[in-house]
Amino acid sequence: MQSICGTDCCMQCTKRAECGGCIKTNGHPFGGTCVAAECVERGGMADLSRLKQQLIDEINALGLPHLHVDTLYLLNGGYVNLSYPLPNKTAVSFLTENRVYFGNQIERPDSERCYGVVCDETFLLVSEYGCNGADPQLLLYKKRSIS
16 A cells, blocks of 8 residues: 555655655645545544545535546645635635645536536535646635534
């Protein structure tokens, strides 16, 4: 096993040499934190499975057209931390660059845009964007009740 949570995400990561990997860093890849490692440390694999299913259910219950997830992947904040324009012409990013979150990208049929979902035990973020994160639009940022 290459990771604390058993996903072996380290084997697929192109930045593993820079961070050291999950086991080597004791669940603190990139010098930050990982939602899955924290969950396993707190309550074991059962807690991790429960949290992932809760998040999947919440995402699918949002009722956005064509937004349906079957799984969540572990994603480094540095890859998915888009800067969203606000009405006052400023832009804001919501994620921590060195944290590993749950997330997924869902292609929208008949569109060049995708939904992006990023979440952990404390929040749920849903956005829409074009190729390579172009023209991102924040659709939802919601604080979650920790259960």
